[in-house]
Amino acid sequence: MTGRRIEAIELHRLRLRTELPSDLVGTLTGCVVKRTGRRGKYILVDTRCGHTLLCHLGMTGQFLVTTAGEPNDAGPEPDPHEHVVLRMSGNVRIGFRDPRRFGLLDVIATADVPTDKRLRDLGPEPLGDDFNASYLYAGLRARRAPVKTALMDQRLVAGLGNIYVCEALWRAGISPRRSSRRIARRRVDRLVDAIRETLDEALAAGGSSLRDYHAVDGTFGTFQHRFRVYGQQGSRCPRPGCEGIVRRIVQAGRSSFYCLSCQK
DNA sequence: CTCAGCCTGGAT
């Protein structure tokens, strides 16, 4: 998108999880994209017009970048789940597809990005320098929730979802049920490393394509083949020498997976 | 805090 002009926008639906901004087409048409970025799970597209397109994929959202006029474009049957199409200069077609419509698209002033309600309370990026053991230890000490629930809270750390929290806790040898307040400092060091390593490994694998997720070029990630505990209930723990069984429990309405033996 | 709700679709 960077450096390209938004020539036209097709709106095939008026709302996803929330209403699409009524002036989305009028505001963004003609704008040139200055840069793209990300904050937590939100994708940010800044334009030279001073408008920022704020995007969230929810659970099933996808962006697909193709060349206009190719078979995917204007096919005989329009995809009922492709809700928005951005027609960029240079024949670049960007489709936003989201079967469950839990995603979000909004337009805000670029100047308002730092104070936007959805972004301002996000915690540090887990791969950034300000996410470290001192920070996390203090943050966990201040909470009552189980560590699994705390790590899912985007205000503590931004961008971790159910899969990567489960995987990181396995890697750190910490039970998702453990109280946030009762994790020794040394184990928080290990947890920070585990979170970073889990994300690094998943990123290198192109993410986890369970069903809907794919990269913008349509290629699938492969990290789902390397889940140690996520979705592995009933299986033997993959840790060498560990004889434990992976269990599924529900915490704060979400499934957690962990080894009964090596996660304490 | 937990819960229901937003939606569709896949697995059992």
Add this chain to the structure above:
DNA sequence: ATCCAGGCTGAG
């Protein structure tokens, strides 16, 4: 037919 799903929010 029922349960489950990568996220988030407003209500209780």
